[in-house]
Amino acid sequence: MTYSSSLAVGRQRAMGRNKNVTSYRAQARTIGPVSNTVIIVVLVCLLGLLYLSQVTKTNAYGFEIDNLETQQSQLISEYQELELNAARLQSVDRVQNSGVAQGLVPAQPKSIVQ
Numbered sequence: 001m002t003y004s005s006s007l008a009v010g011r012q013r014a015m016g017r018n019k020n021v022t023s024y025r026a027q028a029r030t031i032g033p034v035s036n037t038v039i040i041v042v043l044v045c046l047l048g049l050l051y052l053s054q055v056t057k058t059n060a061y062g063f064e065i066d067n068l069e070t071q072q073s074q075l076i077s078e079y080q081e082l083e084l085n086a087a088r089l090q091s092v093d094r095v096q097n098s099g100v101a102q103g104l105v106p107a108q109p110k111s112i113v114q
Helices: 003-009 033-097 099-103
Strands: none
């Protein structure tokens, strides 16, 4: 018996000439329980790392936003102080240049109270 005929012995059913009688069965491949557990643990770890990275980024942006809000409130208070000072300085000039102030005469003391 030759090598090819010894292999063909196990497959012979009603083999005729030029007929393909070899049947192939598809075997369902399954993953075992240990592999399933390992895959689930790895996926949970990956999801945990993803969650932690997102939380860290959010906290970093929160600190930056807090700093910007503090700076904004400082700039607003400085702006209000500057507006108040500008109004004070302009009011003195307006009073001196007004028509009522132009018509006033300086008062001279007539007598000194002792």
